[in-house]
Amino acid sequence: MRTRNRGHRTETQDDNMAYSDDEYSHDGKSGKQNMPPKSTSTMKLRNKSAEKLVADKKDGLSNFVIQYSKRSYSFIYPPSKKLHEMPETKNIDTAAKTSVESSTFLTKKWSENLNTMLIDQSNSVKFASISIFIEKCRSIYHNCPPFLIITHVDQFSEWIDQIKYWTNQSIYICSNNKNERHDVNDLSLFFDQGPEDQFGVILISFNQFHTDPSVLLKFKWASVIFDDPEEVNDISVLDYHSRTLVLTEDEHRSDFEQEFLSVEKDSVFPESEIYHITPEAAASDGLFAETLVNCPMIQIQNEKYLQIIQDNKEFVSKLSENKGDAHEKTCGIIKFLRECGDHPSLVDSSIHSELISMSGKTSILSRLLSSQKTDKRKSILVASDENSKIIETMFSDNRVSYVCINTEDSKADVEEKVKQFESEDFSRVLLINPENMNYAVANTKSQTIISYDLSWTPVDSGSEIILWNAKVPNTQQYRLVTQDTIEQIMFEHFWFNRSQKPKSVENTKLCSFESALDVLRRALILAHKNLGVVRSPHRSILKDSKTVFYSDQTAFEISEYNWSDTYLEPPEKPLPPEEKPKTVRPLTPAQYWTHENLLDFLTYFPNFPWGKWSVYEKHNRPVPELIKLWVVFAKSLFKSLQNQNDFPHVLSLIKEHGKFDQKRFINSLSSWGQVFPLLNAEEVLTDIENWPTIESVCSDDFDSFSEIQIPKFDSEIPENELKKLIFSSSRDGLKTIPDEKRELFRQTIRKLQVAIKEKGILEKQNSKNSKNSKNSSKSHVSTSLSKEKASDMKKFDVSDHNKVINCLMSFGLPEKIEEFKEVADLSDFSDEKVTYYINSVIRYCQTNEDPKSLQIIGRIVKYHQQKIPKRLELFKKLRSIKSDIQTYSAEDIEFLQAVSSHGFNSSSLSPVLMSLFSGSPSEIKIHSKVKSLLEQTPVIVDKKLPENIESKLPLRLNDMQMLIKLGKIDEKSVNDFYVYPDGYEVHTISKQSNGESDVFWKCTINLTENGFIFTMSNLENDTIKFEGKSPDEVAEKYKKKLQMKGLKNITVDGHELFALNSPLLHKIFSQNSKIIPLGYKKRFFTSNLVLSSKYPEIGKFSKETDKSQNALEKPMTNIPVPPQQTQQHFKFQKKTFGNLQAPIVLDLSELEKSDQQRLTLGFSTNVNSNKKIVDCYSSWIDFSDWLP
Structure with a gap:
């Protein structure tokens, strides 16, 4: 939630300007658009003589080119009327001083035929300033042309929201870019969806303007507003009265002045035509906001809070008598009550168990940080030193990764910790004290600030917060406030006394006795009315939280009260909180359209095929929702028929009104599958197709069937009787047609439709529906194609x-x-x-x-x-997990990427999956591990590897891969996902799909003049090899070779064959090279990476006993099998040896080929081992079967 300028202004304007009544008289009708943009259903493209809409279906997007003849406005610029006083515009009373002054400046300069520049270093005031400027110009001057805003795509939503809030102007977007259109939810905002004749603002992106400005309307704009351009664009295609350049920085403005404001190269743009909005000015206006999260008091807090009140009841009742001696103790009581609202352990140091469950604040904080982690956002948590200790304990108990800064840290320590927090992705929270907030806000890109207590407010870091909002996208600010406690009263007191801090009422030197007494008494009244009831955090507490703008002085109300000592006595029965008026939310479509309501809808659906939405009045549902329901029913019926070409009108209605997520809408209707089959598709669609003919010959103004005029045609129904049937069906629906005549009536209406077209009676109707006719002709082509596809499915x-x-x-x-x-x-x-x-x-x-x-x-x-x-x-x-290095460890990414490449049933060619599941991966095993990894929270383990890692080579990466050479790394070898060292070598075993034979491959990477060459060669036969410019190219050649041998349903991952996904490699490369990119270094690990240089019998796995096969081998009798006759297979598993090291594997086959008659074995153990280990190994060795 980016904080924007919508606060109340704090000062009145004395230097405003406006027009004299004798020179201009505004009647509210000429030129001013008082109504907001109409809904989507009413926005239909008009057939204007000056416009021509050319639609071209391409890549699933309706790419359009709007060709306009030059449109003229009877508007003389600059206006001759003199400015004296500015008019009041929409919501102007809520505008801050900076917004009003800057918009007044822009309006004045525009009326004087001057180009202007607005430098908004806050990057937020410009939206309100430009919007009010546009509203003033278009409301003052008759026939003022629209304004054009050229901005960035990510700013569209903010501009739309702000223009709608500050103005009454209709706003549209011009774009034929597929990605831009996808990012905007409301398709009615696009100009090709049908604007009204009058519109005030057009938005276009710099990218669209640079690539294809032909989508813009060709007439003279009132002003072209360039919103913070990043590069110079050619604006010669535009025609305008004036120009306004909006910048965030003042640093490179000279480059843009020359192109956008026509400033000569050696000239300087006049300072008198530039309005600067500095961070200090924005901060003094309070142009930032916080979301107040009300935290409930749980039982132990409630009891402690009420106990403090009871312990001081006698003192408080005599406060008016002991003014001189009571000031310090009054402030002390306020401090105790405030600390109890934060956490009861601050008042009673003996309370320390289960810190997270003893305060409403800690539980809400945990939920808030969890949501921030889900959204992949970093947070700054500011709290006093006392609360920081509690939060640190809570974080440690719950394994929350964080960085802490407190008052004991020096300036150098603070800078180092902030830098550490920025570089580490796994550290999601920066816990900081108020004194160091200015530095943290100025030097981090965290998107969220959470104020745990009253020790800090945005006012303390005003300009830094403004700049933080300007440079960081989608910022959020939260404040945790314990509900119905003195903390709430203290914050409200601060709201009206900005010169003081919220905690000033706890200090006798900063707050008068009268102010402290007033805060205390208000808190006691609030506690008397609301405390005593234990509340649990509501599920939607974050969603329902209130956002307050610091520029709005009326955000809180201070009511008068009459003090009485009865407020010191807890009520016998806790009084319930004041009931707020309940807002009844309408039921969603999924909740309302039950089986019964859908059946009732179907009683009207065939009766009034289209347009008679008043008959559904008893359902009290919005018309757009009824149209959606109609569309999904009609489309399902339409797709179930083969003769779709017979219903062009049905198809045109579906296309025109089907621009919504139909699958999602259908899925929300739980009874859809039971209700839909009740309709007869052929009959219903025929009635829909005939309905326009019935409406065209029978107007709503007719009082009798005798007024109906129809041409002569071959009809089996007499003319008067046909007129009666048409009149009754138009008024009371098609149910008035007798069942025995229903089919004959349908055929007759079809004939009538042909006769009417021949006579030209429907000429006017056809002109209105020309767009539908085009859609109908296109639908004929698409329908025939879909039929062709359906017929192909027979193969x-x-x-x-x-x-x-x-x-x-x-x-x-x-x-x-x-x-x-x-x-x-x-x-x-x-x-x-x-x-x-x-x-x-x-x-x-x-x-x-x-x-x-x-x-x-x-x-x-x-x-x-x-x-x-x-x-x-x-x-x-x-x-998509490959790039999600912030959530998943390097080990998990290796496994999950292998699963994404091979699936659940094609894993025999995956070294990673074969190693992980001991040579027998299955769908159940893989799916179970995937599910557990996606649900669990990884525990981060950071263990450095030895620096002389090359001396450890060869290294075992897994049971099927050995690292032989590391190679050399230079700048050409690296990117955010992989490292390709020159001279790299790894050996990989590839198990064939038949599971019978293994192939040992040598995978190497070498850098040549033409780039990297990836080679995969057979260790036993160098003539068998595959080369390519990437691992994927090598894998593709290898896969084709296997397919030629008859292997099917196989997958091969090149990066996996070259072991480039190995977490051990990630660790080695990121630790031993200085040119590794940050995206590669940021990977984290969840297990200690063990270095093993032994050559095991890689690729050999013990197989578990096949229980089903053993069951078949048992004799089919009831005679028990003697124990000595049962077959048991030895399982070679690690758990057999307990905590001992793995057994030594020796290959003695070479002794048979030599003349040696003696073999000597030596054992070396570390200092901590003992003789038992050596004895155990010795007892396993029996060479009688091996020695010659």
């Missing part, structure tokens, strides 16, 4: 259907459909066919539609129907 058989289901379950849906086809063995089908079938399966799993209507060949069991959507989401997340 799929049940085995292909099963391949699709199994691949979706075990491999998900990658971005490239070719990858899916290879894994599923569907290469014989086109991409379109496979995509179409996949979408049909997914739609069935989500909506439970009729499989036949979706052209699904085989059966989808309930288990797969429920699991496929979840598996798709799971694999989508896995494939």
Whole structure:
């Protein structure tokens, strides 16, 4: 939540300017747009003679080019009227002083035909200033042209919100960029969706303006506003009356002055035409805000708070008598009550157990920090030294990664800790004392500030907070306030006394006795009314929190009170808090459209096919929601038919009103699957297609059927009877047509429609629906294409259907459909066919539609129907984890990336998965580990490796890979995800899909003049090798070779074969090279990386006993098998040896080929080992079967 300028101004304006009544008379109708933009349903593109809309379907986006003849306004610039006094505009009473003065300056200069510059170092006041400036100009001058704002895409939402708040102007966006349109939720804001004749502001991005300015309207703008440009653009295509340049920094303004304001090279833009908004000015206006999070008092706080009041009851009752001696003790009571609201252990030092559960603040803080971690935001938590100790204990108990700064730290220590906090991704919280807040805010990019207590407010770091808001996007500020306690009263007292700090009332030197007594008495009244009831934190407490703007002096109300000693007595029954008026929220579509309500909707749906929304009045639902419900019903019926070309009007309605997330809407209707099959698609769609004809011949103004005029045509229904049927159906719906005549009536209306078109009676109606006609003709093409796709699906058989289901379950849906086809063995089908079938399966799993209507060949069991959507989401997340180095450790990323590359059932070619699961990875094992990793919170372990790491080579990376050479690293070798050293070598075992043979590969990386060369060669036969310019290219060649041998459904990951995903490599490279990029260094680890230089029998795994096979080998009798006859397989597992080291593996086969007759073995142990270990190893050795 970026703090913006919407606060109340604190000073009146004496130097405002406006127009004299004799020179200008404003009647409120000419030129001023008093109404806000209309809703989406009413924004339809007009067929204006000066406009032509050319739509071109390309890449799924309606790319448009709006061609305008030059539009003229009867507006003379500069205006001849003189300025005397500025008019009041929308919400001007809530504007801060800086916003009003800057907008007045811009308006005055604009009226004097001068270009202006606004330098807003706060990067926030400009929105209110420009908006008020636009509103003033367009409300004062008749026929004032619109304003053009050229800004950045990420600023669109802020400009739209602020212009809507400060003005009555209609605002639109001009863009044909797919990404820009995707980022804007409200499609009605785009100009091609249909603006009204009058509009006040047009937005366009610098990128769009630079690449294709033809989307803009071609007429003379009132002013072109350049919002903080980053590079110089050619503005010669624009026609304008004036220009306004908005900058955040004053440093490089000369470059932009020349291009945007036509300043000559050696000239200087006049200072009199520049308005500076400094951080100090914005801070003095209080242009920052905080969200007040009300923290409830839990039981132990409640009891302690009320006990303090009772212990001082006699003293407080005599305060008016002992003014001189009571000042210090009054401040002391205030301090005790405030500390109790923070945490009861501050008042009673004996309370220290379970700190997080003893205060409402700590529990809310834990929830708030959890939400910040989920959003991947770093937080600054400011608290007093006393509260910092409690928070540190809480963080340690709950394993929260944080950096702490307190009063004992020197300036150098503070700078070092802030730098550490910025560089470490796993440290999410900076716990800091108020004295060092200015430095922290100025030198961090944390997006959130949380004030735990009253020791600091944004006023203490005014200009630093303004600059922090300007440089950091999407900032948030929270303040934890214990509800119904003296802390709430102290903050409200500070709100009206900004010269003092909130805790000043605890100091006799900073606060008068009268002020302290007033704060104490108000707190006692509040406690008497509300305390005594233990409240638990509400689930939506953060969502319902109130945001206060420091520029708004009326944010709190101080009411008068009459003091009485009865407020010192706790009520016998705690009084409930004052009831606030409950706002009844309307039910969501998912809550309202139950089975009964949907059935009731269907009683009207076929009766009044379109437009008679008043018949649904008893449901009391908004018309846009009724239209959505109509669209999903009509579209489902439409797609279930083969003869879709017979219903062009239905298709045009669906396209025009179907611009919403239909799948999500259908999924919210729990009874959709039960209700939808009740409709007859052919009959309902025919009635919808006929409805415009009925409405065209029977006007709502007709009082009798005799007023209906129809041409002569071949009809089996007599003319008068047909008129009666048309009149009754138009008034009371199609249910008035007798069932036996319903089909004949439909056929007759179709004939009537043809006759009317021939006579030209529907000429006017056709002109209004020209857009629908275009859509209808396009829909004919798309419908025929969809039919062609549906017919192609007949080539799929049940085995292909099963391949699709199994691949979706075990491999998900990658971005490239070719990858899916290879894994599923569907290469014989086109991409379109496979995509179409996949979408049909997914739609069935989500909506439970009729499989036949979706052209699904085989059966989808309930288990797969429920699991496929979840598996798709799971694999989508896995494939995005590669860059999520802040959440997952290097070990987890290696495993999860291997799963995303190979899936659950194609892991035999994965060294990582084979090693991790002892040579037998299965879907159950992999899925269980994936699920546990995604749910658990990793414990960070940071252990440095020896500096002489090369002396340890070769290193064992896993059971199937050994690191032989590290190679050399230079600037060409690194990026944020991988390091490619020159001379790097690793040996990898690749287990074939049949599991019978292993191949030892030497994987090397070498830097040549033409770039890096990646080579994968057979250790036993150098002639077998694969080369490429990337690991993926090598893996692709290797995979094709395996496929030529008949292996199918295989996946190969090049980076995994070269061990470039290994966490041990990440650790070695980041620790031993100075040129490793920050994105690579930021990886963290969750286990101690063990260095092992032994060559084990890599790739050899013990296999667990196949219980099902052993069961078949048992004799099929009831005679018990003697113990000595049972077959038991020795399991070679680590747990067999307990805590001992792994056994030594020796290859003595070479002795048989030599003449040696003696073998000597030596053991070396560390200092802490003992003789038993040596004896155990010795007892295992028996060379009688090996020695010649």
